[in-house]
Amino acid sequence: MSLWKFFLKIFTISMMTFGGGYTIVPLIREEFVHKENLIRDDEMLELIALSQTAPGPIAVSTALLTGYKLKGRRGAIVGIIAAILPPLIIISILYYFYTWFAANFWVRAALRGMSGAISAIMIVAVYDLAKASLKEHKVISALILIAAFLTSMFTSINTGLIILALALIGIVAFRYVPEEKKP
Template sequence: MISYTQLFLKTFKISAVTFGGGYTIVPVMRDVFVSKDALILDDEMLNLIAIAQSAPGPIAVNTSILIGYKLKGIKGALVTTFATVLPPLLIITVISFFYVQFQTNPIIQAALLGMRGSISAIMGYAVFSMGKNTLRNHRYFSAVLMIIIFLLGYFTPIPTIALIIGSGLTGLIYFGMIKEKVL
């Protein structure tokens, strides 16, 4: 069994040194908790990752919440959540103060403008690959929903939350009721 302190330290370390979000941090967590320490079985870990992806929020935080819950119940979940959130919280707090001070520095401004260009490209590329991946399953359903949501989001003042709830319900009704009856 693992102690709360160990659980905290392990999760904190993973969160502090892993850059690049969910797709890089989840394999590291798996490596630590499944391979090295054998605290969680591989199958269980895959289930946890699947559940992590079914809730809103970042996959990295969600996975660590579930690891904590699996190992030590709700208290464990609180410990791992705190340990995961703490490193970025500290780092970004420091950066925020510098950001305000550096806003008038022309060199930093120039660097940030260049970075804005890069992030546009990164996001464009990400949207493209996400779209391609999504269209791999249920191609027509996904394509139609994608176009409808894009048009509604662009041309109407319907709130984002309403669009999200609406599309979730559409999936629930389409796949839960219609498809199951046909098959």
Template sequence: MKKLWEIFIVFFKIGTFTIGGGYAMIPLIEKEVVDKRGWIDRKDFIELLALGQSAPGPIAVDTAVFVGYKLAGIWGSILAVLGSVLTAFIVMVVYAATYMGFKDNAIIQRVFLGIRPAIVALIAVPVLRIGKSSNITKKTIYIPILTVFLIVVLNMNPIYIIIISALGGLIYGIYKERAQVKGATK
């Protein structure tokens, strides 16, 4: 029960003090569950993050589901998600109820103008960390470059890239396994 409460509190703090949405939450989740608490090692976190990215829905919520589940099963998932979205839910209800009266306020507009660059940086941090942790080599560097090209230049749907990448990884794994079996029988 103590672990469940800790999961809720950790994700509640992250959800409360993160501005900028899902991608901005990722470095905070990583810092809490990998660096600070040691609940999950970095490699497992990267894998859970990849699962969260490939699942439908907001990445922070998906990541909370997978991290919570790894830590404490279904209740861990439920409390991690609840913790991560509760503050945002309350703020959005209050914001929606009051926004129309303040949307043209110069101070509010300046605040949001100042927040935008920080959000970009918060989104960039997990991208850089994932890049460092994903074992990209001279042989595999073409994959992220090709992915960016397909999305930005050819406007390809990321879902197709995820499916193609999953199939490519499966085929490569099978090929590598067969090559090891052949090498062992010689």
């Protein structure tokens, strides 16, 4: 894939990323895991884990790391530019009539339907990613998944700290777990 094509893909993805947070994940997966076959789902999970070790918007980190993985340092720079341009352009334009736009009945109506669509898209992405993450060491991995889910859902512990704890748990636990044959 050329740098220009990569730029266009991230630019389009960034323009479609409503809701912030992890909502960029299914879009990156669709383009780079499914259509182009350049990244596997387990690698995708590693990129997201790495993106959580730095502050700042997840979408920007994920775009940067996807670029880094596919195209090296130049890809990382292109990824970050392509990720920040759409919000920069859109908000600069809407700045002049934002109160009208944000309160507009039809904009709100369209958004209601979109939020339902995004929920559904996220549900399917979570199912796929969870399945990919449970390929090896099923029982331990499932316990880790559930523990991370509950911690994030019911405590206000910082995500960066959860990531750090997960890494430490892995380093300690898997040192003593015998290796599995890869499927």
